[in-house]
Amino acid sequence: MEVRKIVLTEDEIPRQWYNILADIKLNPPLGPNGKPVGPDDLAPVFPMNLIEQEMSTERWIDIPEPVLDVLSIWRPSPLVRALSLERAIGTPAKIFFKNESVSPPGSHKPNTAIPQVYYNKVFGIKRITTETGAGQWGSALSFACSQFGLECKVFMVRVSFDQKPYRKAMMEAWGGKCVASPSTETRAGRAALEKNPDTPGSLGIAISEAVEAAVSDTSGETRYSLGSVLNHVMLHQTIMGLEAKKQLEKVGLYPDVIIGCAGGGSNFAGLAFPFVLDKINGKEIEIYPVEPAACPTLTRAPFVYDHGDTAGYTPLLPMHSLGHDFVPPPFHAGGLRYHGMAPTVSQLADEGLITPKSVTQLSAYEAGVKFARTEGHIPAPETTHALACVIDEALKAKEEGKEKVILANWSGHGLLDLGAYERFFAKDLSDFELSDDEIRASEKDYENFPRPEHLKSR
Amino acid sequence: MEVRKIVLTEDEIPRQWYNILADIKLNPPLGPNGKPVGPDDLAPVFPMNLIEQEMSTERWIDIPEPVLDVLSIWRPSPLVRALSLERAIGTPAKIFFKNESVSPPGSHKPNTAIPQVYYNKVFGIKRITTETGAGQWGSALSFACSQFGLECKVFMVRVSFDQKPYRKAMMEAWGGKCVASPSTETRAGRAALEKNPDTPGSLGIAISEAVEAAVSDTSGETRYSLGSVLNHVMLHQTIMGLEAKKQLEKVGLYPDVIIGCAGGGSNFAGLAFPFVLDKINGKEIEIYPVEPAACPTLTRAPFVYDHGDTAGYTPLLPMHSLGHDFVPPPFHAGGLRYHGMAPTVSQLADEGLITPKSVTQLSAYEAGVKFARTEGHIPAPETTHALACVIDEALKAKEEGKEKVILANWSGHGLLDLGAYERFFAKDLSDFELSDDEIRASEKDYENFPRPEHLKSR
Numbered sequence: 048m049e050v051r052k053i054v055l056t057e058d059e060i061p062r063q064w065y066n067i068l069a070d071i072k073l074n075p076p077l078g079p080n081g082k083p084v085g086p087d088d089l090a091p092v093f094p095m096n097l098i099e100q101e102m103s104t105e106r107w108i109d110i111p112e113p114v115l116d117v118l119s120i121w122r123p124s125p126l127v128r129a130l131s132l133e134r135a136i137g138t139p140a141k142i143f144f145k146n147e148s149v150s151p152p153g154s155h156k157p158n159t160a161i162p163q164v165y166y167n168k169v170f171g172i173k174r175i176t177t178e179t180g181a182g183q184w185g186s187a188l189s190f191a192c193s194q195f196g197l198e199c200k201v202f203m204v205r206v207s208f209d210q211k212p213y214r215k216a217m218m219e220a221w222g223g224k225c226v227a228s229p230s231t232e233t234r235a236g237r238a239a240l241e242k243n244p245d246t247p248g249s250l251g252i253a254i255s256e257a258v259e260a261a262v263s264d265t266s267g268e269t270r271y272s273l274g275s276v277l278n279h280v281m282l283h284q285t286i287m288g289l290e291a292k293k294q295l296e297k298v299g300l301y302p303d304v305i306i307g308c309a310g311g312g313s314n315f316a317g318l319a320f321p322f323v324l325d326k327i328n329g330k331e332i333e334i335y336p337v338e339p340a341a342c343p344t345l346t347r348a349p350f351v352y353d354h355g356d357t358a359g360y361t362p363l364l365p366m367h368s369l370g371h372d373f374v375p376p377p378f379h380a381g382g383l384r385y386h387g388m389a390p391t392v393s394q395l396a397d398e399g400l401i402t403p404k405s406v407t408q409l410s411a412y413e414a415g416v417k418f419a420r421t422e423g424h425i426p427a428p429e430t431t432h433a434l435a436c437v438i439d440e441a442l443k444a445k446e447e448g449k450e451k452v453i454l455a456n457w458s459g460h461g462l463l464d465l466g467a468y469e470r471f472f473a474k475d476l477s478d479f480e481l482s483d484d485e486i487r488a489s490e491k492d493y494e495n496f497p498r499p500e501h502l503k504s505r
Numbered sequence: 506m507e508v509r510k511i512v513l514t515e516d517e518i519p520r521q522w523y524n525i526l527a528d529i530k531l532n533p534p535l536g537p538n539g540k541p542v543g544p545d546d547l548a549p550v551f552p553m554n555l556i557e558q559e560m561s562t563e564r565w566i567d568i569p570e571p572v573l574d575v576l577s578i579w580r581p582s583p584l585v586r587a588l589s590l591e592r593a594i595g596t597p598a599k600i601f602f603k604n605e606s607v608s609p610p611g612s613h614k615p616n617t618a619i620p621q622v623y624y625n626k627v628f629g630i631k632r633i634t635t636e637t638g639a640g641q642w643g644s645a646l647s648f649a650c651s652q653f654g655l656e657c658k659v660f661m662v663r664v665s666f667d668q669k670p671y672r673k674a675m676m677e678a679w680g681g682k683c684v685a686s687p688s689t690e691t692r693a694g695r696a697a698l699e700k701n702p703d704t705p706g707s708l709g710i711a712i713s714e715a716v717e718a719a720v721s722d723t724s725g726e727t728r729y730s731l732g733s734v735l736n737h738v739m740l741h742q743t744i745m746g747l748e749a750k751k752q753l754e755k756v757g758l759y760p761d762v763i764i765g766c767a768g769g770g771s772n773f774a775g776l777a778f779p780f781v782l783d784k785i786n787g788k789e790i791e792i793y794p795v796e797p798a799a800c801p802t803l804t805r806a807p808f809v810y811d812h813g814d815t816a817g818y819t820p821l822l823p824m825h826s827l828g829h830d831f832v833p834p835p836f837h838a839g840g841l842r843y844h845g846m847a848p849t850v851s852q853l854a855d856e857g858l859i860t861p862k863s864v865t866q867l868s869a870y871e872a873g874v875k876f877a878r879t880e881g882h883i884p885a886p887e888t889t890h891a892l893a894c895v896i897d898e899a900l901k902a903k904e905e906g907k908e909k910v911i912l913a914n915w916s917g918h919g920l921l922d923l924g925a926y927e928r929f930f931a932k933d934l935s936d937f938e939l940s941d942d943e944i945r946a947s948e949k950d951y952e953n954f955p956r957p958e959h960l961k962s963r
Contacts, residue, residue, distance in 0.1 A: 048515070048570065048573055048574055048577065049574075050514075050515050050516075050577075051515065051577050051578060052515065052577070054512050054514065056508075056512065057506070057508050057509065057510065058508075112506065115506055116506055116507075119506065119508075119509050119510070120509060120589070120880065120881050120882075121881070131578075131652075149607060150881075151877075151880075151881030151882045151883065153920065190881055193877075193878045193881075194589075194881070212924070212927070213671075213920070213923035213924065213927075215927070216923035216924065216926045216927035216930070217883065217920075217923055217926075219926070219927070219930050220874060220877045220878075220883050220923070220926050221877060221878060222878060416678060419609075419651075419678045419679060420651045420678075420679060420680060422578065422609075423578050423579070423608075423609030423648055423651075423652070424578075424609045425609065425675065425678050462611065462671070462675075462920045462921060463920060463923075465671035465674035465675055465678070465921075466670070466671065466674065468674045468675075468677070468678050469670070469671075469673070469674035469677070472674070472677050
């Protein structure tokens with residue numbers, strides 16, 4: 048019987064995160080005055096210990112013991128050989144996926160929610176606000192807050208709030224509060240509703256609401272938390288790639304191809320960055336972030352300075368962006384419906400260290416169903432984007448007769464997204480592709496901002 | 506850092522199931538003529554290889570290699586130390602739970618779905634019918650059929666079909682077909698609809714429909730599959746208890762108390778039976794099946810001969826039964842809404858080898874929320890019944906100052922049952938307890954049937 052799962056014991060959980068800022072150069076975030084943002088500028092939004100981590104260039108950063116204790120509720124996560132999928136495709140490739148769906152909220156998101164809440168607690172914060180799209184991040188932060196005894200308030204993009212009622216109940220199960228965004232609770236929310244009372248909402252608007260709710264609490268006991276995009280989020284997620292590397296080493300393998308879906312970038316980065324380090328040091332390896340064709344930041348949008356949110360509360364970040372006012376078409380992978388992309392991931396794409404791909408909604412769901420009917424587990428709509436790319440690579444390996452090792456991130460399960468699968472089976476889903484005109488139309492969002500430099504890390 | 510999870514590798518998966526029929530005596534199932542049922546009587550319903558297994562008294566039965574291969578998609582399942590719950594309670598007890606939610610359908614059910622579908626396939630069967638209450642079993646059988654390429658048709662109790670739309674989508678994701686029961690597709694279904702067009706349905710009716718759909722296919726290529734109650738189902742589930750025993754041995758422990766929720770009995774039996782063997786051989790150990798106060802077969806219904814289904818298609822089984830016409834009140838743990846109890850579990854209760862308990866719906870949900878806010882994972886409504894008992898035992902251990910080892914079965918996650926949690930948070934759920942009159946009223950269902958003998962196994 049061939050082995051399907053490579054497991055580690057708890058004492059093999061990595062004790063340090065890998066910080067890619069030690070190995071690449073980034074354009075700095077800019078303030079409203081066009082000058083680089085310093086720690087004090089961010090202090091109303093984040094606790095200072097996290098701001099320091101955001102700006103650190105130390106290569107290895109210790110994971111605090113209380114964080115490891117909570118992570119060990121589900122970590123290390125299994126590395127799974129997709130034997131049944133390989134057999135169904137008839138590929139000589141070995142396909143491995145890192146199963147992050149085993150966490151209580153069912154995705155990779157708590158890998159950063161846990162340390163973020165821990166650092167907030169250490170800093171004396173009592174309440175955390177955030178936004179959520181599909182609900183994965185809001186669930187993860189609610190779970191993390193329940194572990195450390197903090198209050199949690201989540202602004203959830205309205206279209207997902209309505210489509211996925213179970214998400215609210217999930218957050219409540221951990222004691223979190225969840226409201227639909229735009230809400231009437233913030234100026235940013237009220238402005239969005241005034242502009243369009245029937246708006247489906249967007250991640251950009253929800254981020255504005257959550258930031259505003261945090262900074263307007265005059266007690267000083269509330270901070271905001273972001274589930275992707277920022278450097279410290281990528282840092283916390285590297286625990287996945289570090290574990291995967293150990294797991295492959297146990298069977299004497301190293302990946303030829305690494306694949307992860309990319310919305311804000313954290314799930315891709317978490318798996319890929321420890322291998323990007325090897326690539327910078329000369330290793331031959333293909334690394335593919337996979338995004339939806341309907342929200343193609345890396346594959347079609349330019350590398351610019353833009354706000355991370357719609358209201359423009361955040362600093363200008365150097366990233367691939369479709370414009371901070373961009374509202375993506377209503378495809379079902381809520382976690383990939385973001386106008387920008389993490390500065391670190393954007394930088395690597397700009398340098399050609401990673402090779403972005405995009406897939407359409409329908410081909411993603413087809414891959415998801417193929418996966419469910421072979422490997423059993425039902426993937427999240429976001430994860431299906433990576434799987435479509437995995438299947439393409441496995442077919443290519445078959446054509447070429449190459450025994451490649453493919454490593455993919457199985458970022459979450461789709462058990463709270465079965466309504467979308469139902470629509471797929473009822474042939475009620477379609478593809479959306481943006482025209483060049485639509486992409487160009489968003490230029491006004493960032494045309495007056497400075498342009499980032501094209502830096503070289505190697 | 507204290508270790509939370511005791512993991513086994515795939516080569517440590519048990520290679521044999523434990524068959525309790527080698528160690529206890531059972532009253533035989535009876536046919537319509539009052540005489541014991543033989544293999545041929547069951548042949549229209551089940552394949553002969555499974556019928557032989559149902560009647561076997563071999564103590565150890567080999568698990569076929571292709572079954573092990575598919576089980577290894579998620580097995581061995583982790584044994585988890587509920588450290589955070591222990592800390593929250595302040596108990597000296599060590600609480601362990603067997604996390605069966607890691608299977609693709611999210612419960613223990615595929616432990617028997619996989620071998621059942623395998624044996625059907627070996628016997629040449631092409632299509633399988635079944636019933637499902639909350640949807641766990643129908644999902645598991647659809648998953649199993651997708652692994653071996655068989656068709657699957659599921660009759661789902663209407664009230665759950667309406668409350669849990671995601672379950673149908675889940676079965677479809679694996680290629681299964683799901684209809685609400687009572688349906689117009691069978692005589693049993695039409696009769697139930699004629700009696701009450703607005704009936705919420707019941708497991709008893711759905712079983713009748715599924716059995717009828719199987720036996721009325723004249724091609725001979727369809728059989729029926731049952732997810733609980735029968736001996737071979739209990740047999741397949743013992744892989745859980747056998748794994749748990751190995752896992753506890755690794756840390757030098759043996760349980761003082763074993764707890765599992767009990768509807769038809771298979772999840773309880775699967776964990777408990779390998780330890781019941783030890784108890785028969787003299788080991789001191791408390792073993793608690795926990796049932797809902799609103800469907801109290803073991804704690805309040807008599808040990809009788811009764812049909813397993815409402816229409817009376819099945820043989821008479823020796824079991825604790827509330828009567829085959831009994832429709833339980835609408836509490837939310839669909840998997841526990843069954844009028845009977847597995848003959849093996851009923852026999853052990855009759856002999857005093859296990860000690861049944863019951864808990865009310867609200868105390869079960871309270872325990873479930875306490876668990877989610879400490880251990881993170883959100884339990885299925887069925888599983889919360891076991892957890893209420895776990896918390897009681899942990900408190901008792903605290904009072905007594907005893908360092909007990911409590912082992913419980915975490916039979917499934919509640920991610921498709923979050924609607925019920927939402928109702929709980931909205932204070933929209935209530936308790937149901939049956940009056941003695943209601944229990945007595947069901948006597949007519951079985952008063953004319955023979956009575957089982959009180960047998961002694963030790």
